[in-house]
Amino acid sequence: MTKETKPILYNFYRSSASYRVRIALAWKGIDYEYRAIDISTGMQKSEEYVKLNPSAKVPLFITKEGNILSQTVAILEYLDNVYPDRPMMPREAFTAAQVRSIVQVIACDIHPLQNTGVLEQKWGSDMEKKTECASYWIAKGFTGLEQMLAKTAGTYCVGDHITMADMFLAPMVTNAHRWKVDMKPFPIITRISDTLMTLPEFSQAHPTNQPDYPEELKTSA
Amino acid sequence: MTKETKPILYNFYRSSASYRVRIALAWKGIDYEYRAIDISTGMQKSEEYVKLNPSAKVPLFITKEGNILSQTVAILEYLDNVYPDRPMMPREAFTAAQVRSIVQVIACDIHPLQNTGVLEQKWGSDMEKKTECASYWIAKGFTGLEQMLAKTAGTYCVGDHITMADMFLAPMVTNAHRWKVDMKPFPIITRISDTLMTLPEFSQAHPTNQPDYPEELKTSA
Structure with missing residues (x-):
């Protein structure tokens, strides 16, 4: 039996790139764990975070399978592929x-x-x-x-x-x-x-x- | 009978964004009309060009149906959807x-x-x-x-x-x-x-x- 885990979003309240992903997750109704990275104190440059994201930026999304994605366009396109309800992209x-x-x-x-x-x-x-x-x-x-x-x-x-x-x-x-x-x-x-x-x-x-x-x-x- | 027209690529030899689209068109084997826009002389700011592309940038792609696209990611994703042979994006x-x-x-x-x-x-x-x-x-x-x-x-x-x-x-x-x-x-x-x-x-x-x-x-x- 595998443990069902939630996706994780490392992000910062003020970051507009983080905000995009929060909207998409809400739109798709996906429950996720919110982990705050305070970029005003340089937390994104910490050794621990840079291991996850070498670009030292927010947001960072970890899928429920544990796969890491760091670019918002890639994250939103991925969510739209994996969670097809309420599509975010027209078919035509x-x-x-x-x-x-x-x-x-x-x-x-x-x-x-x-x-x-x-x-x-x-x-x-x-x-x-x-x-x-x-x-x-x-x-x-x-x-x-x-x-x-x-x-x-x-x-x-x-x-x-x-x-x-x-x-x-x-x-x-x-x-x-x-x-x-x-x-x-x-x-x-x-x-x-x-x-x-x-x-x-x-x-x-x-x-x-x-x-x-x-x-x-x-x-x- | 409708006239078969070629897609048009407005671009500049040195522009790396133009270069991306040229590779994709070659990859898909799509014949197109090359129209040079010399950004070293500011040709992208000409009245005629800005009418086509308000952002005054290269490249600009015109589909064979006459539809205009100006962002390289959008152009490449579009080409991959409309010309599915030799895919540029993995399925998974x-x-x-x-x-x-x-x-x-x-x-x-x-x-x-x-x-x-x-x-x-x-x-x-x-x-x-x-x-x-x-x-x-x-x-x-x-x-x-x-x-x-x-x-x-x-x-x-x-x-x-x-x-x-x-x-x-x-x-x-x-x-x-x-x-x-x-x-x-x-x-x-x-x-x-x-x-x-x-x-x-x-x-x-x-x-x-x-x-x-x-x-x-x-x-x-």
Whole structure:
């Protein structure tokens, strides 16, 4: 008899990449163990964690069979293959490609350039410079994304069904707010992300609803 | 009777993202029209091109039905769905996730930080600074990638079959050479990319074998 184990998600409440995986797990109704990695104290660089994830990044997902995955696109595609209920990807090839295009714009063209590690390598603890740099890249990326969504969006990023694209969009909008991006030029992005935040799978996965969200921030809210 | 049209690839000989798509098209044996966009002269920002691709980047792929795709991961996944012969993705879900992890490490963790547009925004035309910055991020990314490949590689990135991961690796190694990255710490990456370059699909897609590769570089080689 083999012991049934839960998948594990090593993650950080504020990490937008972690947030994507939390949404997908909620969407699929997968019970998992939450293990907090505090990247604000460098916990992701600890010897123990680097053994699991040589890239020293969050999130890290361990399947119930004990297999390790560290890239959010790979994790979400995997979950969609292994847990086919409530699909996150359209069946039709070109529509799926539109979803993957939006995912990649956010994951490759926007996220890496406003990422904590990258900003710190460049600006250290200069919060003003980091905000300026992060908001520049997010706004630049959102400008192209808004035009893509003008062609693909219905209620959500691509038509009227939730897809992986929405699970990448909502966390990036949360980051945009954090970095004080002026959202007025992006009405479609704003409308979709407002709608997404009314869904329990998205709101429950939000940084403020995680077990490692700091007490002191809760009381000041 | 509808006219049979070829897919079109807007691309640039030196662009490593373009190079990925050229390999995939060669791998699948798909005949296509090559349209050169010279990003060294800013042709990607022309009004005509931006109408097609608001992100003002290469590559841009137009399917034979006239549908437009601009992200390489989306293009390669689309090609694999629509042209199923010679698959670029393993069938087994976790092995496919390993391929996608390697793809994303290259596409998201390495590529954006050594990308021409990003380097120029930061360093202008200072070639020494650009080389230093690009080689820092490539070497940092390759350090994690080498450890991933230690677990997944056979003859190629994941086992003994060519996958999408190889089509992302070879162009990034070409960039690493261009930015003078010391490859000694990366024996697995080097071995795999050397093997890949013996395959016609990879070598024919190389920057030096494209119609827009400059004459003056040919004669100096």
